[in-house]
Amino acid sequence: MESGFSDSRLNGERRKILVIEDEMVNRLILGNTLRGTYDVVFAETGAQALEILNDQFRTLSLVLLDLNLPDMYGVDILHRIKADAVTAVLPFIVMTADQDAEVQCLNLGATDFIAKPYPKPEVILARILRTIELFEGRDILRWTERDQLTGLYNPEFFFRYAAQFDARHPDIPTDAILLDVNRFHMLNERYGRAFGDEALRRIADNLRQALQGAGGIVCRKSADTFLAYCPHRSDYGDLLRLIGDGIDKDYHARVRMGVYPNADRAIDMERRFARAKQAADRVKTSFSGAAGVYDAALYDKESFNEQLLEDFAAAIRGEQFTAYYQPKFDIHTEAPALCSAEALVRWNHPRLGMVSPGIFIPLFEENGLIRELDSYMWRKTAGQIRSWKDRFGWKIPVSVNVSRIDLSDPLLPQLLEKVVDEAGIAHEDFLLEITESAYTEDAEQIVSVAETLRESGFRIEMDDFGTGYSSLNMITALPIDTLKLDMQFVRTAFRDRNGMRLIEAVLSLARSLGLTTVAEGVETEEQLQALKALSCDIVQGYYFSKPLPAEEFEAFVREKGI
Amino acid sequence: MLTIDALRRFGAKTEEGLGRCLNDEGFYLDLVKMVLEEKGFEKLASSLERGDWQAAFEAAHSLKGSLGNLALTPIYAPTAELTERLRDGKEADYAALLTEILSQRDALIALRDG
Numbered sequence: 001m002e003s004g005f006s007d008s009r010l011n012g013e014r015r016k017i018l019v020i021e022d023e024m025v026n027r028l029i030l031g032n033t034l035r036g037t038y039d040v041v042f043a044e045t046g047a048q049a050l051e052i053l054n055d056q057f058r059t060l061s062l063v064l065l066d067l068n069l070p071d072m073y074g075v076d077i078l079h080r081i082k083a084d085a086v087t088a089v090l091p092f093i094v095m096t097a098d099q100d101a102e103v104q105c106l107n108l109g110a111t112d113f114i115a116k117p118y119p120k121p122e123v124i125l126a127r128i129l130r131t132i133e134l135f136e137g138r139d140i141l142r143w144t145e146r147d148q149l150t151g152l153y154n155p156e157f158f159f160r161y162a163a164q165f166d167a168r169h170p171d172i173p174t175d176a177i178l179l180d181v182n183r184f185h186m187l188n189e190r191y192g193r194a195f196g197d198e199a200l201r202r203i204a205d206n207l208r209q210a211l212q213g214a215g216g217i218v219c220r221k222s223a224d225t226f227l228a229y230c231p232h233r234s235d236y237g238d239l240l241r242l243i244g245d246g247i248d249k250d251y252h253a254r255v256r257m258g259v260y261p262n263a264d265r266a267i268d269m270e271r272r273f274a275r276a277k278q279a280a281d282r283v284k285t286s287f288s289g290a291a292g293v294y295d296a297a298l299y300d301k302e303s304f305n306e307q308l309l310e311d312f313a314a315a316i317r318g319e320q321f322t323a324y325y326q327p328k329f330d331i332h333t334e335a336p337a338l339c340s341a342e343a344l345v346r347w348n349h350p351r352l353g354m355v356s357p358g359i360f361i362p363l364f365e366e367n368g369l370i371r372e373l374d375s376y377m378w379r380k381t382a383g384q385i386r387s388w389k390d391r392f393g394w395k396i397p398v399s400v401n402v403s404r405i406d407l408s409d410p411l412l413p414q415l416l417e418k419v420v421d422e423a424g425i426a427h428e429d430f431l432l433e434i435t436e437s438a439y440t441e442d443a444e445q446i447v448s449v450a451e452t453l454r455e456s457g458f459r460i461e462m463d464d465f466g467t468g469y470s471s472l473n474m475i476t477a478l479p480i481d482t483l484k485l486d487m488q489f490v491r492t493a494f495r496d497r498n499g500m501r502l503i504e505a506v507l508s509l510a511r512s513l514g515l516t517t518v519a520e521g522v523e524t525e526e527q528l529q530a531l532k533a534l535s536c537d538i539v540q541g542y543y544f545s546k547p548l549p550a551e552e553f554e555a556f557v558r559e560k561g562i
Numbered sequence: 563m564l565t566i567d568a569l570r571r572f573g574a575k576t577e578e579g580l581g582r583c584l585n586d587e588g589f590y591l592d593l594v595k596m597v598l599e600e601k602g603f604e605k606l607a608s609s610l611e612r613g614d615w616q617a618a619f620e621a622a623h624s625l626k627g628s629l630g631n632l633a634l635t636p637i638y639a640p641t642a643e644l645t646e647r648l649r650d651g652k653e654a655d656y657a658a659l660l661t662e663i664l665s666q667r668d669a670l671i672a673l674r675d676g
Binding site: 022023024025026028029032033066068097116117118120121 | 581582583584586593597620623624626627632633
């Protein structure tokens with residue numbers, strides 16, 4: 001017998017083989033041959049075979065298939081198995097006396113043949129061993145179909161499987177579910193990676209069990225994100241309870257769940273889970289875990305954004321974007337004097353009316369369109385500065401926004417150079433506002449671009465100071481001319497004593513570094529006087545004026561004087 | 563009584579059949595007895611009588627598999643030949659082959675019961 005030999009080559013663990021054969025004598029002969037080395041399960045009919053394959057495919061190492069079955073031709077079984085992503089990875093050996101069928105089976109992916117009458121048992125065992133070895137070599141590939149940490153499917157395999165579920169059950173409504181762990185990175189940071197991994201494994205086990213009951217499948221999407229696809233249910237509370245079982249107590253973590261119920265089959269699988277994610281994102285950190293359910297209002301937002309992106313090109317062509325100008329006042333003098341302005345973009349959409357920059361700017365930043373918009377705004381603003389000078393002899397420096405996306409372009413200095421050149425204005429009249437958060441992202445690159453710009457005569461203003469991870473060190477390290485305090489930062493500062501001290505410290509440091517200071521969002525006389533007392537240089541805000549269209553700004557300047 | 567010697571005298575290639583049974587004589591003889599009880603023989607006879615060539619083919623094909631593995635050559639050979647003739651599904655003179663198959667089976671049954 002060869003079983004000792006076989007064992008040694010397949011390092012220990014007994015493999016399981018499914019034998020599909022209708023003849024009892026043959027089943028007994030094969031069983032007798034294989035039993036010494038393998039666990040064997042038998043199917044006498046095609047229907048039985050499919051049932052066993054469905055239930056036990058995870059633990060099977062090989063299938064031996066007789067081509068002639070009472071209820072189904074063996075080739076049909078092969079067809080079914082190969083069409084199913086899950087069982088398609090199983091190796092098959094076909095047993096037949098019919099040589100014509102061999103070609104057909106090879107084409108269907110059979111791995112080997114065993115003739116009938118059977119060859120010697122040693123030959124059968126050797127072929128089986130070879131086939132299993134061959135496939136377990138490929139098992140590395142199979143493993144990549146599973147997530148190493150949790151043993152769940154990986155996303156690619158999961159999506160294939162889910163698509164197959166749809167194909168097989170066109171009439172069963174399904175839910176796309178996304179789960180993640182609230183502030184998972186905190187868990188890793190506080191208790192260590194091993195602890196976080198342990199929590200993920202526990203969640204995965206809970207999920208597997210919960211979803212098995214619900215007849216669904218599940219995968220780990222990434223870090224702490226899991227996806228599940230299962231037949232539709234009306235209540236998700238029990239599911240979430242099962243999945244979160246013990247997680248909060250043992251791991252101090254909370255599972256969050258988003259559901260896209262009755263998923264629309266017309267949209268692709270990834271989009272369905274994107275909707276589940278939107279639903280999950282709406283579940284705030286509630287103390288009892290809650291499930292968010294996708295609703296159409298969320299979808300409206302998404303499609304609204306898509307609409308804006310689609311309309312962008314036409315908006316540039318049709319000059320729907322315009323610059324509004326908010327005046328800035330020098331407060332060194334007894335009466336504040338208008339000294340400059342900030343250009344702010346406005347979008348007058350032909351159907352939607354005025355669209356808030358709070359909506360479209362982050363959107364355009366996300367996909368890079370902001371560069372086109374910024375450069376459009378620069379040209380318009382530079383043209384306006386020139387026009388005021390030509391028409392009224394005004395010299396009003398205007399600041400424009402330079403997005404962090406623009407800063408990643410090494411050609412930015414040339415681009416801006418061209419803008420001032422073509423408009424025929426001075427560099428010092430074209431102020432560049434760079435948002436504070438840009439400096440924290442890729443400091444080195446941005447510092448170098450900012451230095452180049454300053455060398456060619458531009459003045460750089462750091463915008464939104466006080467919104468991000470502001471540090472006073474940053475002000476000293478960066479090549480800037482002006483510090484603009486964020487509107488919200490200014491407003492909160494006025495609410496309490498500590499806030500006032502902070503703003504005082506910032507202004508004092510800026511002054512000692514020779515920076516000009518600008519406070520945004522000034523709304524009251526009281527705030528104005530306080531800033532004045534702290535020796536802030538310039539203020540901007542509704543106290544003086546909201547941002548105005550060019551003509552109104554002109555009227556405002558005429559009234560106030562420069 | 564069915565013995566290895568008796569089977570060899572009958573014309574079975576016992577070495578081959580025993581080999582497939584890992585040389586377990588008792589197991590081999592049990593399987594031989596089992597195949598003699600196969601309903602396939604009767605199914606084959608009645609299908610041929612009805613002229614249901616497809617059913618006859620399936621029955622012959624199944625029998626052929628078991629008989630071949632047990633190396634019961636005197637029954638296997640005419641069954642294999644009948645299977646091949648039936649494969650085309652055409653009417654032909656199958657009676658002689660069927661008679662041969664059944665009489666060889668009966669001879670084996672007589673051996674068993676003798």
